[in-house]
Amino acid sequence: MSSHGFPNPLPPMSRALARCRNLHDLRRLAMARVPKPMFDYLDGAAEDEVTLRRNTSAFEDIALVPRYAVDVDSPDLSTEVLGSVIQWPVVLAPTGMSRLFHHRGEWAVASAAARSGTMYSLSTLSSVSIEAVAEVNPGPKMFQVYLLRDPGLNRDLMARAKASGFGALCLTVDVPVQGNRERDLHSGMTLPPTFGLAQWFQFARCPRWVWNHLTSSKMTLANIAGSIDQGSQDVTSLAKFIHHQFDTRITWDRVAELVKDWGGPFAVKGLLARDDAVRAVDAGASAVIVSNHGGRQLDGAVAPFDVLQEVVDAVGGRAEVILDGGVRRGSHVVKALAMGAQACMVGRPYLYGLGAGGEAGVQRALDLLRSETQRALQLTGCRRLEELDRRHLQR
Secondary structure (H helix, E strand, O other): OOOOOOOOOOOOOOHHHHOOOOHHHHHHHHHHHOOHHHHHHHHOOOOOOHHHHHHHHHHHHOEEOOOOOOOOOOOEOOEEEOOEEEOOOEEEOOOOOHHHOOOOHHHHHHHHHHHHOOOEEEOOOOOOOHHHHHHHOOOOEEEEEEOEOOHHHHHHHHHHHHHOOOOEEEEEOOOOOOOOOHHHHHHOOOOOOOOOHHHHHHHHOOHHHHHHHHHOOOOOOOOOOOOOOHHHOOHHHHHHHHHHHEOOOOOHHHHHHHHHHHOOOEEEEEEOOHHHHHHHHHOOOOEEEEOOHHHOOOOOOOOHHHHHHHHHHHHOOOOEEEEEOOOOOHHHHHHHHHHOOOEEEEOHHHHHHHHHHHHHHHHHHHHHHHHHHHHHHHHHOOOEHHHOOHHHEEO
């Protein structure tokens, strides 16, 4: 039994989870088990959600060209990302406040990531602390930060991450201001969750979630809870504090300073323009994460897969390129790697699993996506990821 009170072995998979054959099934199960305000916060995006939809539909514009009569026995999905060898080319993206969707939150996700043999990225805005996540995840880990008005806060977070065994740092640059997430406004999403009359039915239809929420420890933004007065420790005050800390005056010089301060593998997340990717590499980044924040920031922004080729070509092998956004199938992973990405990142897919069934649900999501990726690799005619290239793609 680990110190946070949850057992280390994987919980048994329920019949409902076993009947989930893909990520779309997990999404539907999460929709049934998570109150609507929380599910919409997970599932939604900015304004008309055009970019959210395009992130996935972009993969449909490129077809795979398989090669046959080749040996695809014993496929190898391993790769190296940000200084760590992972068993398959999907990294778990940083997502804030995961305990909104299941009371085990980041504990469950981090544990499943380690068991799956891949890298877990922890958000500054997580509901479980850096140190507590390190207890349940001995595998590769990356910590995510923003450029904040108070550089001392970032230095403190980075020092804690290093001390806890996080081998890489991820800087998110696409949140100078919050996106306009209208679905949250319509559904009455609040922090912390409120059980007012208007939301009563939505919570009443999810009694298990309500019970776990009421009987578990109080949710907070665990990594920054010590940064403001003890009298203002509720999650609403902490969220207001950190959002006020987002700096609208980000410059590449400041990025370079953060790269130097960290002194290890460093990713810049939230880039779409090829020129920005080059600037990130010039500033010292080890990896560029092509991302539009899951469509949650600027609606109408280009989809990551649509610009992946030009970013890969612009970087020219000077840094790793990771695709983040819209991945829902293993064939999407294979397409991204054939285009030149080193790996893909996923956020909503594992959160759907978390909402559907806690740690067992996260494990189900990762197992499904991994098996799809292996199958797509073999059906494309490759045994190793290094064999994929643009000859396997046709527009």
